[in-house]
Amino acid sequence: MKTMGLSELVLVRPKIFPSDEATARASGANDILERATVADNLPDAIADCGFVVGASARLRGLQWPVVDPRRCAELVWQQIPQNRVALVMGPEASGLTNEDLARCQQLVHIPTQPEYGSLNLAMAVQVLCYELRMAVDAGRVQSEEVREAPLATAAELEGFHAHLERVLRDAQFLHPDHPRQLKLKLRRLFHRARLDQNEINILRGALAALDPSKTSRGNDEP
Amino acid sequence: MKTMGLSELVLVRPKIFPSDEATARASGANDILERATVADNLPDAIADCGFVVGASARLRGLQWPVVDPRRCAELVWQQIPQNRVALVMGPEASGLTNEDLARCQQLVHIPTQPEYGSLNLAMAVQVLCYELRMAVDAGRVQSEEVREAPLATAAELEGFHAHLERVLRDAQFLHPDHPRQLKLKLRRLFHRARLDQNEINILRGALAALDPSKTSRGNDEP
Numbered sequence: 001m002k003t004m005g006l007s008e009l010v011l012v013r014p015k016i017f018p019s020d021e022a023t024a025r026a027s028g029a030n031d032i033l034e035r036a037t038v039a040d041n042l043p044d045a046i047a048d049c050g051f052v053v054g055a056s057a058r059l060r061g062l063q064w065p066v067v068d069p070r071r072c073a074e075l076v077w078q079q080i081p082q083n084r085v086a087l088v089m090g091p092e093a094s095g096l097t098n099e100d101l102a103r104c105q106q107l108v109h110i111p112t113q114p115e116y117g118s119l120n121l122a123m124a125v126q127v128l129c130y131e132l133r134m135a136v137d138a139g140r141v142q143s144e145e146v147r148e149a150p151l152a153t154a155a156e157l158e159g160f161h162a163h164l165e166r167v168l169r170d171a172q173f174l175h176p177d178h179p180r181q182l183k184l185k186l187r188r189l190f191h192r193a194r195l196d197q198n199e200i201n202i203l204r205g206a207l208a209a210l211d212p213s214k215t216s217r218g219n220d221e222p
Numbered sequence: 223m224k225t226m227g228l229s230e231l232v233l234v235r236p237k238i239f240p241s242d243e244a245t246a247r248a249s250g251a252n253d254i255l256e257r258a259t260v261a262d263n264l265p266d267a268i269a270d271c272g273f274v275v276g277a278s279a280r281l282r283g284l285q286w287p288v289v290d291p292r293r294c295a296e297l298v299w300q301q302i303p304q305n306r307v308a309l310v311m312g313p314e315a316s317g318l319t320n321e322d323l324a325r326c327q328q329l330v331h332i333p334t335q336p337e338y339g340s341l342n343l344a345m346a347v348q349v350l351c352y353e354l355r356m357a358v359d360a361g362r363v364q365s366e367e368v369r370e371a372p373l374a375t376a377a378e379l380e381g382f383h384a385h386l387e388r389v390l391r392d393a394q395f396l397h398p399d400h401p402r403q404l405k406l407k408l409r410r411l412f413h414r415a416r417l418d419q420n421e422i423n424i425l426r427g428a429l430a431a432l433d434p435s436k437t438s439r440g441n442d443e444p
Contacts, residue, residue, distance in 0.1 A: 003334040003341050007345035028338060070356065110227045110356055116250060119225055119348075126345045127352050133333055134292065185424060193415035202407060209395035210432040 004129035005136070010045045010086075027061050042088065042100055050083030051076070054104030055128065057118055065106055067077040069128050072108040073135035077099040077151050087128060092121045149197040160200050161187060170213045224251040225357070232267045232308075264310065265321055265380060272305030272373030273298065273416070276318050276326030277350065279340055286329045286410060291350050294330040295357035299302035302388060305373045309350060316410040324406060325376060327413040349382040372418040382422050385429050392435045 009032055011017055017029070017038060019177050026033050039045035053072055067075065074110055076085050077146065086103055090096035103108060110119060110127050119127070152160070168174040174182060208214065223231065226339065233239055240261060248255050261267035268274050269398055274292055278286075298307050310326060312318035315404070321328060332341060332349050342348070387405055390396040398402060417425070430436070 003345075004336045005335045028340075053363050068356070071351075093293050110352070113227045113355075123225075123345075126341075130291075130332070130349050131353070133335075133424045134290070137351050168428055168431065171428075171431040173428050182424065187423065189415050189417065189424075193411050195411065199407065199411050202404065202411075206390055206393075206395050209390065209393040210434065212432065 001125065001129055002032055004126075004133040006129055007032060007035070009033070010039055011036055012039050012042055012045050016039060033040050042103060043208050046086045046088065046103065048084055049086040050086060051085045051106070052104045053081040053086065053092065053106045054101050055087045055124055056107045056109055057095055066109050067106065069108055069131040069134075072106070072128065073131040075106060075218055076132060077135050089125055089128075090122060095204050097177065118156075125183060135150065147196045148198075152195045152200045156197065157190075157195065160195070160204060161190070163204055167207050167211050167213075223347065223351055224254055226355040227347075228351055229254060229257070232261055233253070233258055234261050234264055234267050250404065264325060265376065268308045268310065268325065269377040270306055270375050271308040272375055273307045273328070273374055274310060274326045275308065275328045275330050276310045276323050277346055278323060278329045278331055279314065279317055279346075285292040286323060286326070287414065288329045288331050291330055291332055291353040293352065294328070295353040297328060298354060301359050301373065304369065305338060308376075311343060311347060311350075315317075316374050324409055325380075327416060367374070369418045371421075373421045374417045374419050377398075378419065378422050379412075381419065382426060383412070385426055389433050389435075390434065 001008070010215065016022075017198075019034065023030055023033055053076065056066070068144070076087070079085050088096065088100065090100065096104075108128065110124055161183075164186065165174060168198075169176075223229070237243075239258070240255065245252055250289065275298065278288070284397075298309070300317065301307050308324065309330075310318065310321065332343065332346055383405075388394060391398075415421075419423055
């Protein structure tokens with residue numbers, strides 16, 4: 001919950017609370033356990049909520065509206081500005097009862113393999129909270145890699161390819177009779193890399209060092 | 223893993239394996255543990271994989287391409303038809319090392335609260351597997367550029383980088399005193415290009431032709 005930005009926990013008739021084991025496991029998230037409240041029953045727990053979503057593993061025969069976690073997150077965020085929203089999860093072993101589910105306006109089901117479909121409670125909470133978090137960011141975490149330099153301009157790329165081709169011709173790797181396809185393949189490969197200006201400089205430095213026709217050939221020559 | 227439809231697990235130097243505790247906890251998913259294989263190191267574990275994604279909690283200062291789990295799932299499904307794909311997760315306490323991450327073509331980061339951002343390993347696995355499952359259902363997998371050959375495997379990429387580094391060292395372009403950053407930049411650039419096997423062959427052919435230490439140096443030498 002806390003890693004995904006949720007902070008409010010209500011426990012319905014917990015067997016043990018506070019629990020030393022729970023506190024020990026909640027490394028760094030004790031504040032959520034400390035602020036957790038306890039309710040005698042589900043209706044009390046969700047009494048002030050305008051939108052109540054129940055998590056259900058069972059789908060067969062259920063005739064309630066069911067969405068997947070992604071759509072659930074959208075629906076929750078639509079309600080958040082005006083309503084308190086509850087996400088109701090059942091106990092580990094049994095899940096929510098039909099009576100519990102009937103108190104929810106919306107059910108959410110996490111898609112799983114049909115033949116092995118039961119998630120742990122903790123896993124189900126993680127997935128639902130993750131989708132809530134993703135819906136806030138809406139993919140904004142996505143970064144292209146951070147570049148130290150602007151992308152190479154078309155002219156700089158041309159300069160690099162001319163240099164590369166000249167050096168590979170001098171090294172007799174590119175042959176005048178069938179150079180075109182190979183040159184195109186090299187171009188495509190480096191286009192895919194979307195070279196920046198530093199990288200062009202690195203590659204051109206490497207080409208200069210490898211150039212077989214350079215006058216100061218290196219230490220291995222007389 | 224199993225609830226989300228994944229079945230192949232490779233463990234790198236597990237402390238205990240097989241483990242009674244792990245088997246007991248894997249209720250109903252023992253088959254995955256039974257079929258799990260053990261590798262001595264990460265390069266061995268990913269050797270036959272064409273697309274290697276590493277999970278990273280740390281973003282600061284990292285300049286590798288990073289995507290969120292949703293985009294990661296799209297990228298994985300794009301590669302699946304032609305390539306073996308590895309999703310690499312670090313150990314619980316420490317995560318992947320920088321050296322591990324440098325072997326991944328792509329990093330994935332699960333968005334979290336900035337002030338409390340560290341997910342348990344199990345939770346991170348759940349989120350990434352969940353997104354892979356959701357992406358199957360969504361069925362909206364974009365197609366990448368058509369390749370003439372499968373992507374280079376991790377072992378082939380290592381072979382290329384070793385060749386490149388050796389040749390550049392012989393050409394005195396890579397210096398022993400500050401080689402690391404430059405080597406990483408070269409890796410990153412070629413990771414971004416997602417080299418296929420034809421391209422690896424082209425580049426290694428070019429390196430062989432440019433190798434300053436080759437005996438048959440070329441026409442311009444006596």
